[in-house]
Amino acid sequence: MPQVKPMEGNQAVAEAMRQINPDVVAAYPITPSTEVVQTFAQFVADGEVDTNFVAVESEHSAMSACTAAAAAGGRVMNATSSAGLALMWEILYITASLRMPVILTVVNRALSGNLNIHCDHSDTMGARDAGWIQIYAENVQESYDNLIQAVAIGEQMDVRLPVMSCLDGFLVSHSYELLQVEDDEAVRDFVGSYQPRYPLLDVANPLTMGPLDLYDFYFEHKRDQWAAYEPAKQAIIDVGQRFDEQFGRSYGLFEEYQLDDAEIAIVALGSMAGTAKDAVESLRAEGVKAGLLKLRVFRPFPAEELAAALSGLEAVAICDRAASYGGAGGPLYAEVTSALYVAGASVPAINCIYGLGGRQIAPDEIINIYRDLERVAEEGQPDQPLEFIGVRSFDKEEHADKYAF
Amino acid sequence: MSHYKLDTKWHEMVSGGYIPQAGNAVEYDVSGWRTDRPVRDDECCIDCLFCWVYCPDNAVHCEGGSVTGKGIDLVHCKGCGICAAVCPKDCIEMVPESEFED
Numbered sequence: 056m057p058q059v060k061p062m063e064g065n066q067a068v069a070e071a072m073r074q075i076n077p078d079v080v081a082a083y084p085i086t087p088s089t090e091v092v093q094t095f096a097q098f099v100a101d102g103e104v105d106t107n108f109v110a111v112e113s114e115h116s117a118m119s120a121c122t123a124a125a126a127a128g129g130r131v132m133n134a135t136s137s138a139g140l141a142l143m144w145e146i147l148y149i150t151a152s153l154r155m156p157v158i159l160t161v162v163n164r165a166l167s168g169n170l171n172i173h174c175d176h177s178d179t180m181g182a183r184d185a186g187w188i189q190i191y192a193e194n195v196q197e198s199y200d201n202l203i204q205a206v207a208i209g210e211q212m213d214v215r216l217p218v219m220s221c222l223d224g225f226l227v228s229h230s231y232e233l234l235q236v237e238d239d240e241a242v243r244d245f246v247g248s249y250q251p252r253y254p255l256l257d258v259a260n261p262l263t264m265g266p267l268d269l270y271d272f273y274f275e276h277k278r279d280q281w282a283a284y285e286p287a288k289q290a291i292i293d294v295g296q297r298f299d300e301q302f303g304r305s306y307g308l309f310e311e312y313q314l315d316d317a318e319i320a321i322v323a324l325g326s327m328a329g330t331a332k333d334a335v336e337s338l339r340a341e342g343v344k345a346g347l348l349k350l351r352v353f354r355p356f357p358a359e360e361l362a363a364a365l366s367g368l369e370a371v372a373i374c375d376r377a378a379s380y381g382g383a384g385g386p387l388y389a390e391v392t393s394a395l396y397v398a399g400a401s402v403p404a405i406n407c408i409y410g411l412g413g414r415q416i417a418p419d420e421i422i423n424i425y426r427d428l429e430r431v432a433e434e435g436q437p438d439q440p441l442e443f444i445g446v447r448s449f450d451k452e453e454h455a456d457k458y459a460f
Numbered sequence: 461m462s463h464y465k466l467d468t469k470w471h472e473m474v475s476g477g478y479i480p481q482a483g484n485a486v487e488y489d490v491s492g493w494r495t496d497r498p499v500r501d502d503e504c505c506i507d508c509l510f511c512w513v514y515c516p517d518n519a520v521h522c523e524g525g526s527v528t529g530k531g532i533d534l535v536h537c538k539g540c541g542i543c544a545a546v547c548p549k550d551c552i553e554m555v556p557e558s559e560f561e562d
Contacts, residue, residue: 154476215475253478263479275470276477283475 057237057302064192064228067199067236068134068160068220069094073104074242075206077158078129078249081109081120085142087172089162089228091134114139118146118157125155126264128254130206133157136224137164140178144185150217151186152280153264154252156209157217159187160202163325163376164224165412173413174224176324179353180377180386186280188218188287189354191324195232198222200304201351203237206246207294213286215252223326225413237302245301284355291352308357310349311364313339317346319428320365322391323374324350327409327416334421345425356390362398365391369432372424374407374444384408384441405437409444420444486536490517494539496554502529504551511543511552 062070068091072080080099082092099108109124111117117133125131135143140161150157161179165171179189190205192198198220205218222228253262268276288308295306310328313335314320321331328349338345348364350357365371373392375385383389388406395402407424409416424444431437464473474480500511505528512520512527519537521530532543544552 152477253474253476253480260480261482263482264476266477266479268477271466272464272468272473272477275468275473278470279473279475282471 057235057241059233059235061231062195062234062236063090063231064195064198064222065090065162066094067195067234068202068222069098070234070236071199071202071242072132072160073098074237074239075130075132075203075246076104076243077106077132079107079109079121079124079131080133081111081117081124081131082133082135083111083114083117083139085114085135085139087136087164087224088139089134089136089224091160091162091228095134114142115146118143118150118159121157121159122146122150122153122155125150125157125251126153126254127256128249128251130210130249131155131157132159134160134162136162137166137172137178140182141166144182147182147185147187147217149265152276154215154280154283155217156206156215158202158205158209159217159219160198161219161221162224162228163221171412172224174226174326174376175411175413176221176375176377177411179219179221180375180379182219183354183386186216187354188214188216188291188352190218190220190291190352191350192220192222192227193326193328193349194227195222195230195234196304198227199234199236200298200302200306203242203245204291204294204298204306207297208287208290210246210249211286211290211294212250212252214283214290216283216287221325226326235302241301245298288352288355288357291355306351308350308352308360309364310351312347312349314346314348314364316344318344318369319371319425319432320346320348320368321372321374321407321421321424321428322348322350322361322365322387324353324387325376327374327376327421330416330418331421334418334425337418337422338425343425343429345428350387353387356394358390358394359398361391362394362400365395365402366398366400368402370403370405370428370437372405372407372428374409374424376408376410378408378411403431403436405431405439406441407444408441414445416445489535490538491535494534494537494557496539496541496556497534497560498532498537498539498541498543498552499555500527500532500543500547501551501553504549506549508548510546510548514542514546516540516542
């Protein structure tokens, strides 16, 4: 029988890993590490899993060992955060290019400097072009559910891509919530056994991976890699439906909350979406037609689906928990507005950068974003397309001449 | 990549850039990498085999224990010049490719 237990995000992830029982976990606890690997290492030590746990000497080595173990033909998992993910950078691209379905939990935390271990999405947003599927969780249950689905998605034969299963540092990773833990057998049935396509340990069929690949063939291989993300999008939808059928919780590319008849809406990733739902309810009680689009999948980016869901709005706020310094707003804003433009959907959009380095965002602040959206909807265009939510700043009226950014 | 030709389309290739056929580097023509071509004076060559031993690409032809008069494999020679550097008799000259018509 499934059991409902109080668990924090880290434990929920480790519990899912125990149930999945991967062949190899290669990890190194660089600061800021989490309890995910620590808890899982205890499962290994206690003989609760069959996993070969490889204690390596850096996160760069961790991802190298993970990629190599996947190339050998194993089901491989790992967990990291922030600077740890940054140190894996070089290998992240190789894992995806070699089409290795390594499953990596990323507890989203800020990058230095200055030194900060709290939540924001700078780490995974920086890795967005590496070729990994990225799925974001709102809460502890989703962190657990997403990780189980990630295995099924990444290993699908026409996908074969690595997956980052992301949860917000501290806000989800270290927060206790009631988690429905499914039966071990049911989880193992759901993920099935891993069937590698070209395992290096198949010595009867030797092959070369990662050879020198110059201007005469590299581009064709990259074009072929590009073609994997459309099946990946479908796999995420299919696996989400199958998960719903088996466990009763449904997942797709994104969740629409009160969006059907909404006039104004927020687009957000991760735990902020949970707070935003409360804000939507407060505003709905006042008669404000507020809605929310909680993006679950950032890679592959569901551009057409997003544009279709947002196209009827009078104004939209895209909330980024990461900044792309010197860029056209945050990464989520840039991609959502691009999707709207390509779809010919003329929706006035503002970018709200919030929560950097773990700065909390309160329901009132989210309600204020909706208030701004009401003004934008009325005026037809934003007077200030970029806002920093919750940062101490000078008075807008008093310093209007300086408020140019 | 050698089992592919230069007109092979992206969707005809093995995903991930793997090479399923083992031992096929011999099919890859790297002559275009070369800026200088080794030219050995076979009159001066004492058949010490240093060039054959040191060549990183097995591009020095050797038959019956002798390299003299056997020539260089110009499909696999990248023009690194190691053979010329190790030749104890200075019999190998690195000549710019621009001086050849083939």
